[in-house]
Amino acid sequence: MKIAIPVCGNRVSTVFDAAEELLMIENNPGAAPVQSRTFWREDTLIARAARIRELGAQVLICGALSEVVKRMLEAAGIRVIPFIRGTADEVFEAFCKGKLSRERFFLPGCAPCEGQGEHHRRHRGHCKTGGKGRP
Amino acid sequence: MLIKQRDIILDSIADGVFTVDHQWRITSFNRAAEKITGVTREAAIGQQCRDVLKAEICEKSCCLQKTMQTGEPIANKTVYIVNAQGQRLSISISTALLKDERGAVIGAVETFRDMSIEETLRKTIEETYSFEDIVSKNHRMHQLFSILPDVANSTSTVLIEGESGTGKELFARAIHQLSPRKDKPFIAVNCGALPDTLLESELFGYKAGAFTDAKKDKPGRFKQAEKGTLFLDEIGDISAAMQVRLLRVLQEKTYEPLGSIESTKADVRIIAATNKKLADLIKEGKFREDLYYRINVMRLALPRLRERMEDLPLLVAHFIQHLNAVQNKDITGVTDEALACLMSHDYPGNIRELENILERAFILCKAEMIEPHHLPESLCIKMADNDGQPLETLSMKDMEAIFLTNALRRNDWSRLKTARQLGMHKSTLFRKIKALHIQIPKTGDRS
Structure with missing residues (x-):
């Protein structure tokens, strides 16, 4: 599974559009997660969304994201978890453990999406959060 | 204190x-x-x-x-x-x-x-719409959105097909805004609105002396759109002679203004649109096949409004915000009854028709909410016809039953198609049909 996290430094970028880099984490069962960072040159929202699709991300975990882009990514089959805050490390770990729906990971006033906690738990076990490859 | x-x-x-x-x-x-x-x-x-x-x-x-x-x-x-x-x-x-x-x-x-109102007015005046101004949660529309960056980045000609009022020009503007040509002009021409001779001079311009009254050179739309985008709406309505001229521009990237003996180079990206089926026009001998293949490099087919009725509440909210800004009003929304009336309509005129209906309602509405009596009578009559009851006496359950019945009718009673159109799971629709005692006719697609 490929997870995309737009970041500013080591934090999830507060606004999707303003992120300078895109952290990609390839996370396969039984293997250590492999991460890579790319500078985000695309300046328009739609071009950024297209880049995430091209990179083969199946999940996008990001900060504030406009609804229209969220729907567009979802239409392309990408699971979107917006309005997340925290460091990339703790967010990825929480995602793997099915704990991303905890309130502290959400930007103030931005409630978790419907059914999110349940969906996270389904992915538990696919992650190996220890080892060198961990972001 | x-x-x-x-x-x-x-x-x-x-x-x-x-x-x-x-x-x-x-x-x-x-x-x-x-x-x-x-x-x-x-x-x-x-x-x-x-x-x-x-x-x-x-x-x-x-x-x-x-x-x-x-x-x-x-x-x-x-x-x-x-x-x-x-x-x-x-x-x-x-x-x-x-x-x-x-x-x-x-x-x-x-x-x-909050500068939303000023932003709305600016966009209305400057016509600088982006893809974010295309309001939709429809799956087909989002599939179109997802290919827009690729379409915009290419230099190929685009053909946008869709009924009148489906937003073809808005899509064309969004493609232009996303393209490397976004800082250059976007020029729109309605080919169906002009007779052949006028269209020729409009598109290619003319030289002084080309005809009586041509006192000085006039640049055509191709010239005006140089390094930008030229949007040719109603391309299916142009004559055979114009089709030949247009084909030449697309093939050779040059054209001659009327009265000129020299060719002018054209660096223009063409986006064509039509509300007709060009493939059918080819069969009837009304549209050149070679031109069709030239403009049909990338094809976007826009769905009709009745195929994306889940977007209607979003569109209503969008137009209310827009009309509030333009008309300096403060209407907050539509009542559930008025929304049910709007949902029961088929919209042959698509989004433009919805916009006109709401513009009319804005004239009549003096309160905060648009009510059924602010809408055209034909919409409300159609809804009340379902059981002959006046709207005021209907419960939310009745409204839901009417709405679902209309949606099913629009989809030839296909429950699968209806569920897809309404963005709900088929089993939810099946459950509602049963709970609301909606009768499905024996004929038609019963899937």
Whole structure:
């Protein structure tokens, strides 16, 4: 599974559009997660969304994201978890453990999406959060 | 007491106001700030201001940080934020230092104004629409959105097909805005509105002396759109002779203005649109096959409004916001009954028809909400026909039954198609059909 996290430094970028880099984490069962960072040159929202699709991300975990882009990514089959805050490390770990729906990971006033906690738990076990490859 | 008075004063103003301490933690947050950001005061207090405001500048060029560093206030800087509902809003922000009675800096204050109305008016005047102005949660529309960047980045000709009023020009403008040509002109020509001779001079221009009254050179639309995009609407309506001329421009990238003996090079990206099936016109011998293949490099087929009725509430909200801005009104929405009337209509005129219906309602509506009697009679009659009951006496359950029956009828009674169109799971629809005792005719697609 490929997870995309737009970041500013080591934090999830507060606004999707303003992120300078895109952290990609390839996370396969039984293997250590492999991460890579790319500078985000695309300046328009739609071009950024297209880049995430091209990179083969199946999940996008990001900060504030406009609804229209969220729907567009979802239409392309990408699971979107917006309005997340925290460091990339703790967010990825929480995602793997099915704990991303905890309130502290959400930007103030931005409630978790419907059914999110349940969906996270389904992915538990696919992650190996220890080892060198961990972001 | 003083703090209470200060809060009352801050809550009474229309601009959002918040203050931060040296650690960028929010220490006060007024009512307008709650409204604009969608974050309550309780949720905002004590949080990092960037997590609450969610502005594009928060991480790279924070205005509060600049003010804290330099001591200089910043006035009326326009930025955008993403509010808690996922809407992108344009706001104008100003910042200043906060000092105590001894003059020591204790933090900073930021005031911000919602500029959505001004932004709507600017877009209306300048016609600078982006893909974000295409309102939809329909799956087919989002599939189109997802290929737009690729379409925009290519130099190929695009053919947009769709019934009148489906938003072909809006799509064309969105492609232009996303393309490397976005800073060059976007020129739209309705080919169906002009007779052949006029269209020729309109597109290619003419030289002085080309015909009587041609006193000086006039550049055509191709010239005006140089290095930009030329949108040719109703391409299916052009004559055979014009088709030949257009084919030549597309093939050779050159054209001759009327009366000119020299060819002019054209660096123009063509987006063509039609409300007709060009393939059918080819069979009838009314459209050249070679031109069709030239313009049909990339084809986008826009769905009819009745195929994306799940978008109707979004579109209604969008047009109400737009009309409020343009007409300086403050209508907050439509009642459930009026929405049910709107949902029961088939919209042969598509989104343009919906816009016209709401514009009419804006003229008639003197209250906050648009009600059924502000809508054209034909819409409400069709709805009331279902059981002959006046609208006022219908319950929400009745309304839902009418709405679902109309949706099923529109989809030839196919439950699968209806569920897809309404964006609900088929088993939810099956359950509702049973609970509301909706009778499905024996004929038709019963899938």
